[in-house]
Amino acid sequence: MEILNWILSLGASVMLPIIIFFFGLIMGAGLSKSFRSGILIGVGFTGINLVINLLTSELGPTAQQMTKNLGLELNIIDIGWPAMSSITWAWSAAGLSIPLVLAVNVLMLSFKLTKTMDVDIWNYWQFAFVGAAVTALTDSLTLGLIAVALIAAVAFVLADYTQPFVEKYFSLPGISFPHLTALGFLPIILPLNWLLDKIPGINKLNANPETIRKRFGIFGEPLIMGLIIGLGLGVLAAMPVNKILQIGVAMAAVMYLMPKMVAILMEGLIPISEAAREFLNKKFGERKIFIGLDAAISLGEPSVIAVGLLLVPITILLAFILPGNNILPFADLAVIPFIVCLIVALSRGNIVRSLIIGTIVMALVLLFATNLSPAETQMAINAGIKMPEGAAQIGNLDRANFISWLFVKVFSWFS
Numbered sequence: 001m002e003i004l005n006w007i008l009s010l011g012a013s014v015m016l017p018i019i020i021f022f023f024g025l026i027m028g029a030g031l032s033k034s035f036r037s038g039i040l041i042g043v044g045f046t047g048i049n050l051v052i053n054l055l056t057s058e059l060g061p062t063a064q065q066m067t068k069n070l071g072l073e074l075n076i077i078d079i080g081w082p083a084m085s086s087i088t089w090a091w092s093a094a095g096l097s098i099p100l101v102l103a104v105n106v107l108m109l110s111f112k113l114t115k116t117m118d119v120d121i122w123n124y125w126q127f128a129f130v131g132a133a134v135t136a137l138t139d140s141l142t143l144g145l146i147a148v149a150l151i152a153a154v155a156f157v158l159a160d161y162t163q164p165f166v167e168k169y170f171s172l173p174g175i176s177f178p179h180l181t182a183l184g185f186l187p188i189i190l191p192l193n194w195l196l197d198k199i200p201g202i203n204k205l206n207a208n209p210e211t212i213r214k215r216f217g218i219f220g221e222p223l224i225m226g227l228i229i230g231l232g233l234g235v236l237a238a239m240p241v242n243k244i245l246q247i248g249v250a251m252a253a254v255m256y257l258m259p260k261m262v263a264i265l266m267e268g269l270i271p272i273s274e275a276a277r278e279f280l281n282k283k284f285g286e287r288k289i290f291i292g293l294d295a296a297i298s299l300g301e302p303s304v305i306a307v308g309l310l311l312v313p314i315t316i317l318l319a320f321i322l323p324g325n326n327i328l329p330f331a332d333l334a335v336i337p338f339i340v341c342l343i344v345a346l347s348r349g350n351i352v353r354s355l356i357i358g359t360i361v362m363a364l365v366l367l368f369a370t371n372l373s374p375a376e377t378q379m380a381i382n383a384g385i386k387m388p389e390g391a392a393q394i395g396n397l398d399r400a401n402f403i404s405w406l407f408v409k410v411f412s413w414f415s
Contacts, residue, residue, distance in 0.1 A: 114153075335398045
């Protein structure tokens with residue numbers, strides 16, 4: 001566990017370049033090309049994390065002020081995904097999750113049950129979370145590990161299903177997202193999208209960055225959209241003028257810089273992807289194999305960030321008015337773009353439709369987060385982690401997706 005914890009402490013921006021380097025060597029990309037690609041991917045992820053940290057640092061105080069203005073007093077504290085990932089890796093069987101998920105992935109590839117090769121080992125914690133929550137509720141490590149294996153298998157299948165949308169809308173050939181934050185609401189998103197196609201009037205509404213740019217000129221550019229959204233968030237939070245201006249510029253920076261960081265990452269990934277395709281064609285014929293990555297690379301699409309930012313005040317308002325919600329959204333508000341990225345892709349960049357579906361999804365996120373809180377609180381207690389001051393229970397928005405919630409609930413019946 002000490003070795004595992006040390007490796008995990010390196011973070012995705014170091015782990016992924018190492019994995020990609022060795023993966024490139026195995027795929028026959030050569031030493032120099034594999035090394036350069038690994039470093040570029042590390043630089044890209046570092047840049048993405050810097051932009052996400054900027055987003056988080058600006059959204060945090062803004063959201064806090066909004067909740068204060070609304071007088072929100074809820075007893076479950078949103079501790080955010082970084083804290084929850086640490087709690088998950090403290091699970092006694094967490095060390096088995098990585099080889100278990102890798103084994104499931106290799107077996108499914110061998111038997112042609114998936115086309116996704118998930119190299120995003122850092123995010124295996126999302127599968128381990130379900131196992132840890134199941135163990136916390138059932139006191140059974142066996143059930144927890146079974147849950148890990150099964151939810152990973154589901155993620156690989158759904159990653160295959162959504163890959164054409166990822167490739168077409170985000171221009172990411174050969175890439176899939178076996179990432180539960182993005183995939184977790186797919187069983188709900190698909191019927192909602194179908195339903196909106198059938199409703200007269202709503203099915204005609206369309207606003208994507210291209211149409212907005214054509215209609216509003218410079219005000220439709222992602223840079224200016226970020227500025228306007230940031231200023232709007234500052235006004236809603238009743239911030240002082242200087243802070244409103246700072247938030248506006250920060251959100252403009254997020255909208256402008258994120259595509260640049262994703263482009264750097266893709267520059268590193270493309271040579272490895274091509275080498276992998278050639279290698280796998282030799283081994284498996286013309287069979288397609290997708291490289292599974294973090295959905296963070298979807299954040300280069302302006303519509304994803306725009307919808308994510310617009311949903312921040314909506315989510316805070318939902319927390320105030322939604323019956324049954326007890327979680328105070330805070331640390332994970334910056335995760336909303338990850339939650340909605342596939343909504344945007346399935347809506348073909350339609351911001352209006354994405355907001356409608358996203359609002360319904362975020363309402364469910366709050367309810368699932370509330371419902372999962374006892375398991376997450378018990379996980380923290382089992383790990384010997386001190387509860388935040390003033391918190392009766394802890395939770396987070398990142399893990400509160402439909403599929404993860406469903407697995408935890410179904411397996412808890414065996415307790």
